[in-house]
Amino acid sequence: MSEQRTTAPARQPGSGHRGPGPMGGMGMPGEKSANFAASGARFLRELRPERLRLVAIVVLGVASVILAVIGPKLLGNATNVLFDGIVGKQLGVFPAGTTREQAVAALRDRGQDQFADLVAGMDVVPGVGVDFHRLGTILVVVLAVYVGSFLFGWAQGRMTAGVVQRAVLRLRADVEAKLHRVPLGYFDQQPRGELLSRVTNDIDNVAQTLQQTLSQVITSVLTVVGVLAMMFWISPLLAVVALVTVPLSMAVAAAIAKRSKPRFIEQWAHTGALNAHIEEMFTGHTLVTVFGRQREAAQVFAERNDALYDASYRAQFISGIIQPALGFLSNLNYVIIAVVGGLRVASGTMSLGDVQAFIQYSRQFTQPITQIASMANLLQSGVASVERVFELLDAPEQSPDPEPAAQLPEPVRGRVAFEHVAFSYRPDEPLIRDLSLVAEPGQTIAIVGPTGAGKTTLVNLLMRFYEVDGGRITLDGVDTRDLTRDDLRRRMGMVLQDTWLFGGTIEENIAYGVDGATHEQVVAAAQATHVDRFVRTLPHGYETVIDDDGAGVSAGEKQLLTIARAFLADPSILILDEATSSVDTRTEVLVQKAMNALRVGRTSFVIAHRLSTIRDASAILVMERGAIVEQGTHDELLAAGGAYARLYQSQFAAAVAEEV
Template sequence: MGGGPALKKAEDFGGTVRRIVALIRRDRFRLASVIGFGVLMVCGMLAIPAILGDATDLVIDGAAAGGVDFGALTRILGIATAIALATFAITVHNGRTIAKMAQHMAFELREEADRKVAALPLSYFDSRPRGEVLSRVTNDIDNLTQTVGQVTQRIVQGLLFLIGVPVMMLTISPLLTLVVVVTLPLTLLATRLIGRRSQPRFAQQWATTGKLNGHVEEMITGHQLVTLFGRREEGAAVFKRHNEELYEHTVRAQWVSGLLGPAMMFLGWFTYVLVAVAGGLQVAAGALSFGQIQAFIQYTGQFQNPLNMLAAMFGQVQSAVASGERVFELLDAEEQSPEPVAAAGALAAVEGRVAFEDVSFRYLPDEPLIEHLWLEAAPGQTVAIVGPTGAGKTTLVNLLMRFYDLDAGRITVDGVDVSTVERERLRRRIGMVLQDTWLFEGTIAENIAYGRPEATREEVVAAARAAHADHFIRTLPDGYDTVVESDEGGLSAGERQLVTIARAFLIDPSILILDEATSSVDTRTEMLVQQGMVALRRGRTSFVIAHRLSTIRDADVIVVMEHGTVVEQGPHEKLLAAGGPYARLYEAQFARPAVEEEEAVTAAPARA
């Protein structure tokens, strides 16, 4: 099969199986129905070989006596037919019931996964591709529940046969029963040996499936960037590598698990030969009748059938267990810190005084980012946060929103520690406009009203006008009812950003966070949006993260951050006069281009 990475062993195969069984047991009424009807079905199927054996003896004895009692034979065959029809009806009923059980399990797992995803911290999604998480919620849950639907009835039926068949065998011949049972350890040994080698390969198969889905999601989401920068060949090469890995892991898993089928077939034929030889000797000795040996051989087949079914389903079962492990890993992931029991009336009416008091935070334990930060914003103030990339600007507002928990210190709003306030209650008071716009599939009006679904059309239009988005919206084919079919939806980057700004206007927040909110609009639109922002910020505490310093000159306080620390703060003019880090940033953006232009103009006549 060629070389490959080291096999990743299943973390807890037995534990995963027990959890899957616990999921099945949740649907107790349907499970009890399946088991109850299954017992009746197995009893009927166990009775049929004995009945047919009696029919065989009736024919042989009648022929030896000179006449067959066809009336009795008809009654025996009629009973066998009725039992066969009843077992068929039970099989159909159990199949439908188990299908409902499997889909109910899928329904509950998806709901649990949805609740879990909502409760996970941002750090969980920061540390793994989105496609990997999506694969667990979709592919792995589907694989697990479909397998449960396909194998549950067979497993229940097989276990009942493995219990009932030896009992019927013992009533015919304890010696032949011993011959059959002796081969059982060989079957269990083959199952164990093959299972230990195939399970890690199935785990690799589904892990690689997650990687492939993650890469495909990235390539589709960033299709324009991939094409623009000429990275399609590289993306195709990565896809080919993941696809080849998936192919190899799947072939290995299926090939190894597929060895169990031939092994079971060989052991089955070996058992059949032993029974036939030993049974023939007993018939010749007069210890058994022809009908009894016929019935026993049929019971031998019924005893082997569950083992052969297990062999046929072995790979599928192991694949489902591997998917189950991935699903349970998601469901067991550590959630964000529990919500506090908020004090009555906490943040009922926010004035907007925000304070960062000796705040420390790091994403990785050995890489400090923010250390002992102090910062205060008075009600109604506009605080601009500037600094180089990686200084901690966006992290600062993420901490205020409680997307992450602090390592030390505290953040207060109106003197209330935000860690003692429910996240939802806190975030209802905060409006946020990000640099990366996000629109969902729906109308323009629904996207604007995302934070206030109950808003009237008049309120939506007023918010759009305040954000200077009303004009372009009315030029769309269906105006505010134009459907955005994807994150882009035919809108330009600037138009999408105006929609998100209108969304912030509509929720009327007490605290406003603008993270490069005008970075994707043209200069003229930026001026219009800035006018709207002035109106939006009036009476609200605002945090504005900006790289273009021209957009934050009117801020009450400009905070300069470097390496997670506030190195300078104050109004624009004061910081310029101080000649510190802010003045250097400002000079880098404005002064140097002007000097270069002046030098170019001065040098032009000399070159002429």
């Protein structure tokens, strides 16, 4: 559709277009700053259908965290039992029946004040060793607690996976539905690789981010609260000491996250740019090779690959600083707690088990903070991706179908009228001005003219791929804007110069436009369009599998398959956009005969550059710059000696070369 490319709508800043052509630059959707809070809140609203499961995830997380938080305290009790038994055995030097208080007094009398302070803070019985029964009971309880914590955590993780995948499933469905609601102009503005990157890479990154952060954030926050409560319960002094490093850790994490955010935005933008270039070079590989542009293509790839490498390296390096930085602060906190706790045990104000539990809690306290800080960077990457997806979801949509919609009188006769139609891709550059024409039922209207004249635009307006700016287009007297697009388009069959096939059998490709088409109907359409003759030469006939590139069939055979597809659809209006451009002369004659039979009783619009294919047209429209400059039959236009005659002579007049 060369007219569309020539007269594509103006690109807005950040729209993803930086130049025409397959080697054109890529846009940077992430150039503007990410609005983390707004985008994050919007995505959380996408989780509303899962709110009951989210509540269950929180409950399971609370249960898992409570049991995990209780564990160190119970282990501290086991340590106390062991330590009390060891010290009690050492106090066996005193007479049997000596109480702890008596032992403490005796130690002070011996000048062992520090040991006496230690014993005074213990639950020890002089001469009595380790109570293995009590120790075993505590260890069994600890095992049950940790097993219970694991089971609750496992159930939380399983439920979280379901929530995440359903949320991403809905997001993908929303994107798919959105792509069917945006106008054709949106795809003209967006490089396909960039669009595919948003639909695939960015959504996958959102899924990964959500999977890694949803339950972990809940667990980490609950762990911080629970551990903090236990720390204050055991020793308010040590809890205050442990909290001293928290503001510093948060400040460090926030500073690093702030610097990493634009790097992640840049990373995903470069990913889209690289994907767009790869997609363009892959689909246009033959032309790139023919024109010897491999070196230039490789250079562009290298430049974009290097840009992606640099952006990814900076993003990952900056975000990677968080772990070692917070690890250093965590180790510093550990040393302070160990020193202060040891002094308090020696003074008898704390038990060794409590210090051990507190050290475990300090580790449990800094670990979720570190995780939250690390997840902050992961969330930056995820939000950068979700913003790109939201940009797609927020793209302007085509106008909604009317409610209630008008109904075409049955059977559809196929009278098409353009009444004073005006249209422009850009408001300041009108393409079609006050165009009027009538195609009566059964007529074949041929449209010719130079590239960019507006030929394809005319049929795009008829199909409502674009909406007219002025005037109206009617089908059997009904304004096409009063019809639903589905009702309008199912009356039309279209064969483009750019053939499109999908991965499947030849029969499935031919039957694409007709639900429930039988094998006999497919074969009949194939015979009418001379497809049957080459299909039967294939090893598997109509069950031959072809891919979306049509590998295994020639360009002309691909075009014949698309023509057979239109034949089978049996439309009221037929649109042929250079439909025979890829077939040889002999095949073209056969296809023309089949088309003549198909056009009986149907209104047909034929866009053609090869004027030999339209001699039998009911009327020929010659377009230049969006206006009809001539119209009439082939003989009438030749006799007039105008624009059509010049086009015809340029194709068929013999060139006389003078020899000097």
